[in-house]
Amino acid sequence: xxxxxxxxxxxxxxxxxxxxxxxxxxxxxxxxxxxxxxxxxxxxxxxxxxxxxxxxxxxxxxxxxxxxxxxxxxxxxxxxxxxxxxxxxxxxxxxxxxxxxxxxxxxxxxxxxxxxxxxxxxxxxxxxxxxxxxx
Amino acid sequence: xxxxxxxxxxxxxxxxxxxxxxxxxxxxxxxxxxxxxxxxxxxxxxxxxxxxxxxxxxxxxxxxxxxxxxxxxxxxxxxxxxxxxxxxxxxxxxxxxxxxxxxxxxxxxxxxxxxxxxxxxxxxxxxxxxxxxxxxxxxxxxxxxxxxxxxxxxxxxxxxxxxxxxxxxxxxxxxxxxxxxxxxxxxxxxxxxxxxxxxxxxxxxxxxxxxxxxxxxxxxxxxxxxxxxxxxxxxxxxxxxxxxxxxxxxxxxxxxxxxxxxxxxxxxxxxxxxxxxxxxxxxxxxxxxxxxxxxxxxxxxxxxxxxxxxxxxxxxxxxxxxxxxxxxxxxxxxxxxxxxxxxxxxxxxxxxxxxxxxxxxxxxxxxxxxxxxxxxxxxxxxxxxxxxxxxxxxxxxxxxxxxxxxxxxxxxxxxxxxxxxxxxxxxxxxxxxxxxxxxxxxxxxxxxxxxxxxxxxxxxxxxxxxxxxxxxxxxxxxxxxxxxxxxxxxxxxxxxxxxxxxxxxxxxxxxxxxxxxxxxxxxxxxxxxxxxxxxxxxxxxxxxxxxxxxxxxxxxxxxxxxxxxxxxxxxxxxxxxxxxxxxxxxxxxxxxxxxxxxxxxxxxxxxxxxxxxxxxxxxxxxxxxxxxxxxxxxxxxxxxxxxx
Numbered sequence: 214x215x216x217x218x219x220x221x222x223x224x225x226x227x228x229x230x231x232x233x234x235x236x237x238x239x240x241x242x243x244x245x246x247x248x249x250x251x252x253x254x255x256x257x258x259x260x261x262x263x264x265x266x267x268x269x270x271x272x273x274x275x276x277x278x279x280x281x282x283x284x285x286x287x288x289x290x291x292x293x294x295x296x297x298x299x300x301x302x303x304x305x306x307x308x309x310x311x312x313x314x315x316x317x318x319x320x321x322x323x324x325x326x327x328x329x330x331x332x333x334x335x336x337x338x339x340x341x342x343x344x345x346x347x348x
Numbered sequence: 349x350x351x352x353x354x355x356x357x358x359x360x361x362x363x364x365x366x367x368x369x370x371x372x373x374x375x376x377x378x379x380x381x382x383x384x385x386x387x388x389x390x391x392x393x394x395x396x397x398x399x400x401x402x403x404x405x406x407x408x409x410x411x412x413x414x415x416x417x418x419x420x421x422x423x424x425x426x427x428x429x430x431x432x433x434x435x436x437x438x439x440x441x442x443x444x445x446x447x448x449x450x451x452x453x454x455x456x457x458x459x460x461x462x463x464x465x466x467x468x469x470x471x472x473x474x475x476x477x478x479x480x481x482x483x484x485x486x487x488x489x490x491x492x493x494x495x496x497x498x499x500x501x502x503x504x505x506x507x508x509x510x511x512x513x514x515x516x517x518x519x520x521x522x523x524x525x526x527x528x529x530x531x532x533x534x535x536x537x538x539x540x541x542x543x544x545x546x547x548x549x550x551x552x553x554x555x556x557x558x559x560x561x562x563x564x565x566x567x568x569x570x571x572x573x574x575x576x577x578x579x580x581x582x583x584x585x586x587x588x589x590x591x592x593x594x595x596x597x598x599x600x601x602x603x604x605x606x607x608x609x610x611x612x613x614x615x616x617x618x619x620x621x622x623x624x625x626x627x628x629x630x631x632x633x634x635x636x637x638x639x640x641x642x643x644x645x646x647x648x649x650x651x652x653x654x655x656x657x658x659x660x661x662x663x664x665x666x667x668x669x670x671x672x673x674x675x676x677x678x679x680x681x682x683x684x685x686x687x688x689x690x691x692x693x694x695x696x697x698x699x700x701x702x703x704x705x706x707x708x709x710x711x712x713x714x715x716x717x718x719x720x721x722x723x724x725x726x727x728x729x730x731x732x733x734x735x736x737x738x739x740x741x742x743x744x745x746x747x748x749x750x751x752x753x754x755x756x757x758x759x760x761x762x763x764x765x766x767x768x769x770x771x772x773x774x775x776x777x778x779x780x781x782x783x784x785x786x787x788x789x790x791x792x793x794x795x796x797x798x799x800x801x802x803x804x805x806x807x808x809x810x811x812x813x814x815x816x817x818x819x820x821x822x823x824x825x826x827x828x829x830x831x832x833x834x835x836x837x838x839x840x841x842x843x844x845x846x847x848x849x850x851x852x853x854x855x856x857x858x859x860x861x862x863x864x865x866x867x868x869x870x871x872x873x874x875x876x877x878x879x880x881x882x883x884x885x886x887x888x889x890x891x892x893x894x895x896x897x898x899x900x901x902x903x904x905x906x907x908x909x910x911x912x913x914x915x916x917x918x919x920x921x922x923x924x925x926x927x928x929x930x931x932x933x934x935x936x937x938x939x940x941x942x943x944x945x946x947x948x949x950x951x952x953x954x955x956x957x958x959x960x961x962x963x964x965x966x967x968x969x970x971x972x973x974x975x976x977x978x979x980x981x982x983x984x985x986x987x988x989x990x991x992x
Binding site: 226232242243245251255265275287293301325 | 421445460463467849850851853871872935957958960963964978981984989
């Protein structure tokens with residue numbers, strides 16, 4: 214119940230997907246699998262739809278990290294999703310490097326519709342990474 | 349245009365307000381640009397609040413509303429309907445999820461949960477400011493439903509769907525229908541047996557020409573989305589031709605050299621590799637268990653109906669919805685749990701029911717006559733330290749009913765019920781009363797002090813510190829100990845994994861909401877029924893089967909579905925046609941068209957599924973998803989940005 218955590222913890226923006234990873238994030242709440250409240254989620258239809266400019270906007274405006282909770286092979290829109298989301302991440306990380314940002318501030322993992330525990334593990338370890346003074 | 353926005357922040361009884369300071373949230377957003385009114389409400393979904401929202405929208409001429417409550421998966425449709433009733437375009441309502449992704453996820457950090465809720469509501473307000481009036485996209489829906497599992501719930505659902513006018517594919521993994529209920533004799537409340545109930549349902553299923561039953565069939569692959577699922581079903585052959593001479597079949601079973609434990613009787617008897625579970629079982633054609641068959645060919649010599657050359661088939665189906673009714677497994681006690689597996693007179697309730705089925709005049713087990721029976725309740729249910737915290741609901745009633753049956757069927761039976769509080773709820777209470785009148789003895793303990801089963805001088809003793817007689821230590825010499833085992837999810841979760849159906853803390857399939865959307869899953873178009881969702885008795889399974897059938901039918905009934913209008917849109921002034929979007933689209937929804945002598949991209953809205961894969965590949969940033977434009981996304985991100 215530490216108020217200090219609210220402002221000192223790194224701020225992470227999560228892009229979830231409406232049909233796959235967002236239900237898993239909902240279920241993490243249902244199961245009371247706690248994670249830092251400085252993790253905010255915005256759902257999109259598919260992780261292959263995320264524009265690099267949205268990621269850069271979030272990082273430039275004050276988010277410490279962006280986590281893409283990708284559809285992976287469960288994507289209802291097709292098998293090419295994993296590859297396409299991967300390409301978005303590579304492209305954005307390249308743009309981040311050019312702007313002098315640490316590319317590790319953008320992270321991606323496939324989160325299936327029941328992957329509540331992996332989601333919580335990922336955002337906790339990402340929070341830990343972003344909390345290190347060097348980052 | 350400046351919108352007049354109404355914001356409603358829900359307490360959800362306490363589910364939200366116990367952790368999130370909802371009044372602080374309201375105060376923090378009331379002066380946001382465009383917010384005309386902001387209210388907290390005990391239950392946003394309550395009829396009275398819905399009416400208040402309708403009145404507010406009309407009276408205050410609101411042109412945008414935000415509801416901050418539970419997950420939109422639960423109440424998005426409820427509040428869209430509110431907007432429509434008030435004459436507001438439903439896409440001018442935006443939802444903020446401050447329960448699943450707020451109060452519950454951060455119940456360990458109330459200030460943090462409140463801070464996050466404020467930002468989520470501000471983000472929703474930012475979105476509604478830009479929201480436009482939209483119309484949903486209409487797509488075709490295949491008027492067919494696949495029902496997985498032909499137990500009583502699956503068959504009941506199939507009948508309902510066929511009567512409503514849908515094509516039904518009933519897919520059963522076993523070679524015979526009926527599931528667990530076919531293993532039961534007299535059922536509680538009515539004198540009908542499980543087999544009779546199964547037969548009645550099977551006859552009704554067969555009457556419907558629009559139901560196709562596949563036995564020995566498993567769902568192997570699945571793709572597509574609501575309204576248009578493609579399924580591949582693997583059908584294992586029975587190795588029997590359609591007509592079978594009973595005399596020749598009897599001989600074939602006799603000559604079969606393979607004997608394996610009979611799972612239908614919970615391994616208390618043996619069966620051959622050629623089998624049917626009971627004589628009148630449906631479909632009446634027997635089957636050969638090829639996992640155990642040695643292919644010796646002895647049966648083929650005596651029975652013309654056997655055909656060992658039959659091959660596995662793959663069948664492709666198109667359906668609009670999938671209804672899953674795959675049932676439960678009985679809890680298997682761990683070795684040594686109340687002597688199970690170590691003492692030869694300790695059995696489970698399902699095994700005991702089969703023993704009672706086979707013993708005609710005298711109750712015997714392993715050659716010994718049974719007179720004193722000790723029933724130990726809640727084995728595998730209501731576990732304090734184990735995984736199964738839940739009550740299995742059916743076992744108290746089922747066991748007391750079995751104990752009465754035993755007492756009436758055989759002479760000199762003494763029943764001792766070692767329970768943790770009897771839960772024969774509803775109409776089943778009369779059986780508890782009858783059992784008490786017949787002289788059954790009830791002994792009770794709490795979860796931390798369970799009864800103990802021990803072997804003393806060749807006798808099986810069950811000891812208990814009985815709370816009903818002021819903690820007196822009592823002992824019963826038992827001829828047979830029956831472990832009243834509960835229900836657990838199917839060990840084989842392949843169907844759940846394939847369809848990605850979420851499972852709850854109890855590991856059963858999880859509905860979206862146990863009261864409000866009790867048969868829907870988060871996978872659009874996939875519904876659940878029966879004991880695969882959680883412990884249920886037959887009546888409860890039937891209720892859920894009818895509900896799931898109705899829900900599935902509603903998705904295929906009209907042959908069309910309304911989908912989100914979130915389709916891609918081209919900024920024709922920015923597009924200079926490079927073809928990358930056409931390449932990225934998995935649905936071929938983008939074409940090259942001419943405009944003023946130039947080529948540009950054009951989105952076919954009826955084909956576009958709104959995935960957005962074309963968005964990030966455009967070098968000119970000429971593509972957006974309707975309702976999810978750069979302005980929408982960036983204003984929502986800005987509202988979430990810490991400490992602004």
